[in-house]
Amino acid sequence: MSKPIIIVVGGGAAGLLAAGKAAENGAKVIILEKMKRPARKLVITGKGRCNITNLTNLDEFLPHFGRTSKFMRPAFNALFNTELKNFLYNLGLEMVDERGGRVFTKSGKASDVLKVLLAWLKKLDVEILTSTPAKSLVIENEKVIGVKTAERTFFADAVILSTGGASYPATGSSGDSYLFAQSVGHKIIPIHPALVPFDVLNYETINSLNELHLRNVNCQLFIDGKKKSDAFGELEFHETGVTGPIVLNLSFTIVAALKEGKKVNLQVDFKPALDSEKLHTRLLRDIAERGKESLESMLRGLLPSQLVTICVIQNEINGKKLANTLTQKERKKVVHWLKHFMIEIDKPRPFEEAIVTAGGVNTREINPNTMESKLVQDLFMAGEMLDVQADTGGFNLQAAFSTGWLAGISAAQKFA
Ligand SMILES: Cc1cc2nc3c(=O)[nH]c(=O)nc-3n(C[C@H](O)[C@H](O)[C@H](O)COP(=O)(O)OP(=O)(O)OC[C@H]3O[C@@H](n4cnc5c(N)ncnc54)[C@H](O)[C@@H]3O)c2cc1C
Structure with missing residues (x-):
């Protein structure tokens, strides 16, 4: 009996795992990848080190996915964090566990994840056609039967869409997913940039803080004057605003x-x-x-120098005066400022700078046990194109890997 043919559209984290699992389960698999090389996003994850997953247990892992946590359970039952680690380890990848349960490559190179995955796919005879963007799906009687590119039609028994979200479009994920899904009747939950830096309203005040990276600070989030949440950790400044783990997670x-x-x-x-x-x-x-030093010089023992400049300006104190001439009123002002530095958020930075896309294909229209579309037979979807997103810490890649894994197995087993 000839092998079923499965076309995987998009060779990112989800697509590579989907392809390998489909091949392991008996399918002939072809990946159509738009870029010159696959997984351009994977190789820049975790600041180039790739935060592969998070070792938190399932009950604590799922809430990171908010309202889609229920949808994600079967995918995580199919492949969860320690299984993913074992799988990658058996392919030859060494990893380290870090603070907060985050797992990274031991080499510090995200590209090593791609390397072991490509070697795995090669052994499984998965064909990867790069510089081959898919243009549309071919549907017959509410069933997908192929994928069209500019040059030809690839006929298939099943198609797995894993074309990513709309963030960091330079890596290839420029939102094609939503057009494919919409073209066959799927609803798209409106998308917007998530895990994203922000511009601030008072940026003239803080643009001298560009690239300042602060650890161990606490941020309180106020919405319309009401305190909403507290976050402790790292805060970074960019030319026109703020970023870093605290900001991304809020x-x-x-x-x-x-x-x-x-x-x-x-x-x-x-x-x-x-x-x-x-x-x-x-x-x-x-x-x-250190009272004989200037106030600015003394404050540099407490704060990075860029912040010292802002501190004296905002408190209208002459930074050149001797520290021991600081009045009690001025001391109180400085203490208050150190604990209540106010940043007014203006707007999120664009998709180009967002780590993930919030929104996407409505998960109600996808079978969570197989990742198959409930609207189009033999069409499977995986990864960030779905309306599934979490905060930082390795959760998003685990979601892409797990949904890809489940889609690959389900698609191939349908024809076993
Ligand atoms: C800078 C950055 C750092 C990140 N770091 C982390 C991290 O450390 N840990 C973590 O958990 N998450 C991280 N993420 C998020 C994570 O990378 C994504 O959630 C994950 O890569 C999504 O995988 P995916 O396979 O669904 O999509 P993608 O990785 O975006 O892959 C989609 C693929 O589809 C291809 N494609 C698109 N359209 C077409 C088409 N028409 N035809 C053919 N191919 C097409 C694209 O070229 C791409 O290769 C990071 C994201 C960014 C931007």
Whole structure:
């Protein structure tokens, strides 16, 4: 009996796993990839180190997917974090477990993940056609029977769509997914950039902070003046705003609030380990020890120099004056400023800078046990094109790998 033919459209994290699993389950698999090389996004993940997954247990993992957590359960039952680690380890990838359960490549090279996956696919005779963008799906009697490219039609028993979201379009994921899905009747939950940096309203104040990276700060998120959440960790500044893990993880809430026209502020506490009283005492100690230095020079013991400049400007204190001439009122102002630095959020940066796309193919129209479309027979979908997204920490790649894995097995087994 001849092997069933499965076309995988999109050779990213989801598509590569879908292809390999379909081949392992008896299919002849061809990947159509638009870019010159597959998985351009995978190789830049985790700042080039690839945060592959997160070792949190399933009950804590699922809530990271919010309202789509129920949908994701069967995919994670098919392939979860330790199975993914074992799978990659058996392919020859060494990994390290880091803070917060995050798993990275041991080599620090995301490209090593791609290397082992490509070697695996080669052994399985999966054909990867690069520079081959799919243009449309071929449908007959509510059943997919192939994929058209500019040059030809690839007929298939099943098609797995794994063409990604709309973020970082330079990596190939420029939103084609939504056109394919819509063209066959699927609903798209409106998309918007997620895990995204923000521009701020008072950026003239902070543009001197460009590329400043702060660790161990606390941020409180205020929406229309009401405190919504607290986050501790790393905050980064870019030319016109803020980014870094704290901001990215708050970004779902911030984007939603901005869409509703609400006012969003981040209040930064630069010294969360010290309450105001202790911070005041620390300031007095510094003045006692370094009072003959200028205020700016003394404050550099507490803060990065770019922040010192802003501190003295915003508090209208002459930074050149001797630290021991600081009045009690000025000391109080400085302490208050250190614990209540206010940033007014303006708007999210565009898709080009978003780590993931929120929204996508409505998961109600996908069978969670197989990843097959409920509208079009033999059409499977996986990865970020679905309305599935989580915060940072390795959750999004695990989702792409797991849904791809499940789609590959299901598509091939349908014809076994
Ligand atoms: C800078 C950055 C860092 C990230 N770091 C992490 C991290 O460390 N950990 C984590 O969990 N997540 C991370 N993510 C998110 C993660 O990379 C994505 O969620 C994941 O790659 C989605 O996989 P995917 O296979 O669904 O889509 P993609 O990886 O986007 O792959 C889609 C593929 O489809 C191809 N394609 C698109 N249209 C067509 C077409 N018409 N025809 C043929 N091919 C097509 C594209 O070229 C691409 O190769 C990061 C994202 C970014 C942008």
